[in-house]
Amino acid sequence: MQRDSSTEDRILASARKIFLDRGLEGARMQDIADDAGINKALLHYYFRNKEKLFDTIFVQVVDEFLPRIFAILNGDQPLFEKIKLFCSEYIGQIIQTPYVPMFIIQEVNRDPQRFIKKVMHGKHPPFQKIIAQINQEIKQGIIKPTNPVQLLLNIISLCIFPFLARPMIQTVTGMSNKDFFHLMEQRSEEVCSMIIYSIKA
Amino acid sequence: MQRDSSTEDRILASARKIFLDRGLEGARMQDIADDAGINKALLHYYFRNKEKLFDTIFVQVVDEFLPRIFAILNGDQPLFEKIKLFCSEYIGQIIQTPYVPMFIIQEVNRDPQRFIKKVMHGKHPPFQKIIAQINQEIKQGIIKPTNPVQLLLNIISLCIFPFLARPMIQTVTGMSNKDFFHLMEQRSEEVCSMIIYSIKA
DNA sequence: ACCTTTGTTAACCAATTGGTTAAACTATTT
DNA sequence: AAATAGTTTAACCAATTGGTTAACAAAGGT
Structure with a gap:
């Protein structure tokens, strides 16, 4: 998690890491939020839902x-x-x-x-x-x-x-x-x- | 689902089908029970938990x-x-x-x-x-x-x-x-x- | 300074899901 | 037939989880 980069970039980096590791079903939105150092609600603010984030x-x-x-x-x-x-x-x-x-x-x-x-x-x-x-x-x-x-x-x-x-x-x-x-x-x-x-x- | 075979055999057959199709995490105990034509509690009666059934x-x-x-x-x-x-x-x-x-x-x-x-x-x-x-x-x-x-x-x-x-x-x-x-x-x-x-x- | 937009959070909600309980039903033993 | 052991069920429970809400802070525009 790189604190200086933009929130969206941090989300994408964390999502990539966690989706690659555990797949769509195995990944937890909370874990992605934690890894990106943000609140879970903010995750949904940037990417409406899990599917959309995953597709990206x-x-x-x-x-x-x-x-x-x-x-x-x-x-x-x-x-x-x-x-x-x-x-x-x-x-x-x-x-x-x-x-x-x-x-x-x-x-x-x-x-x-x-x-x-x-x-x-x-x-x-x-x-x-x-x-x-x-x-x-x-x-x-x-x-x-x-x-x-x-x-x-x-x-x-x-x-x-x-x-x-x-x-x-x-x-x-x-x-x-x-x-x-x-x-x-x-x-x-x-x-x-x-x-x-x-x-x- | 073959109605005539024993309950345990039906569970094993259903579990095999569903675990093979969806893996440990993707499989639902309820789906296995449904496929075997039994109540979910009975599944736990025969195999104490999901892990044990999966390992089998x-x-x-x-x-x-x-x-x-x-x-x-x-x-x-x-x-x-x-x-x-x-x-x-x-x-x-x-x-x-x-x-x-x-x-x-x-x-x-x-x-x-x-x-x-x-x-x-x-x-x-x-x-x-x-x-x-x-x-x-x-x-x-x-x-x-x-x-x-x-x-x-x-x-x-x-x-x-x-x-x-x-x-x-x-x-x-x-x-x-x-x-x-x-x-x-x-x-x-x-x-x-x-x-x-x-x-x- | 004031207002609007954007970014962020804590708390909450509803659905799903693995697992439990207690009662009921069935077969077997005595 | 009564007691016992084994089988099956409906209802329930607690934890997890994707997603929402409402309030709040920050930034920018006027």
């Missing part, structure tokens, strides 16, 4: 993620280049904000429609280009015949899953935070080369 | 999963055989109970200690054997030098992640349940051959 944070968090991903997916690089970019950018980004994937998955799980409505503004995300590119590089003989959907699923699975399962992984292996993040940094390179090796002709 | 279900659910996994991991087959078994068994199992992975991850995330305490009975899970086997097959020249932890992470990531992200995947792609499960059945084979291809010498 949810959109903010997702909007830090998706655009970068879609930018890479829709760029003009050759496929191998894209995969390399994606893995390092993605894992690097998640290391900075390791709670975000679980937060997003959990909340999309609770209310799938909110995602498409609030974040995608009713539109579906742009996968056509990358899928077309995969099919084209197959035709050109650069990569082996591959189901584009499975390929995309593979890349994303390998990058994100360990962060979703982090509490379990660390609990079960006794790994420290430092160990875990070290493993993940090393992983960025490994995932990338594994994927490329598995599809190159 | 949690242990039950996890115990249907882990033993099969560890049995495969600690079997005597060669590595490639094990990987094949693991992928088909694992994905096949999850297709039967697609909510289980998210349930487990979410609850371990909420209280990591509960897992090691209630399910692992205080012990850490047995990964030594499979790790030793990986290192040995590297030495024997059967597979390429590989970080065993990363390899295990890869296998598990590829198998489980799509089920965790299912609501997002289906919402975003507009895939039907049937389409999704068909994709997952096909995936079992793909994941397996991709993994083996990526490590074989």
Whole structure:
């Protein structure tokens, strides 16, 4: 809680922290108010209700993620280049904000429609280009015949899953935070080369 | 709700359904009672409180999963055989109970200690054997030098992640349940051959 | 100085929810 | 059939929680 910044900014910072940690249902308005160092009524003065506050944070968090991903997916690089970019950018980004994937998955799980409505503004995300590119590089003989959907699923699975399962992984292996993040940094390179090796002709 | 079975069995069935769907915090005792066709007080008569009821279900659910996994991991087959078994068994199992992975991850995330305490009975899970086997097959020249932890992470990531992200995947792609499960059945084979291809010498 | 708008608080409210109590009903034992 | 033990219910309770109200302070405009 930074006392000098504006009340609204403090609310947003506290709400983000607490929503990320506990999700919409787990978060308490009182806790957010406490963390921001204000009265609960003032919270409702700035953000009419919990839903509205949550939506603000949810959109903010997702909007830090998706655009970068879609930018890479829709760029003009050759496929191998894209995969390399994606893995390092993605894992690097998640290391900075390791709670975000679980937060997003959990909340999309609770209310799938909110995602498409609030974040995608009713539109579906742009996968056509990358899928077309995969099919084209197959035709050109650069990569082996591959189901584009499975390929995309593979890349994303390998990058994100360990962060979703982090509490379990660390609990079960006794790994420290430092160990875990070290493993993940090393992983960025490994995932990338594994994927490329598995599809190159 | 099957009227003929015993009250306790009906409670367990209802509790399982509702806890799997909404997690410990999201589930309402009243909803479980309603689903089981009984009074809420009777729920507390059979299971003293929510925690106790939840623990019963949690242990039950996890115990249907882990033993099969560890049995495969600690079997005597060669590595490639094990990987094949693991992928088909694992994905096949999850297709039967697609909510289980998210349930487990979410609850371990909420209280990591509960897992090691209630399910692992205080012990850490047995990964030594499979790790030793990986290192040995590297030495024997059967597979390429590989970080065993990363390899295990890869296998598990590829198998489980799509089920965790299912609501997002289906919402975003507009895939039907049937389409999704068909994709997952096909995936079992793909994941397996991709993994083996990526490590074989 | 006075008034209006904006920011902030303490106290309160209604709904939800996990859990309890005491009574009633049912089956079993004697 | 009477007593006992086990099962089930309606009504209730206390704590939590999202949200509201009304009063009060601060700032700005005139």
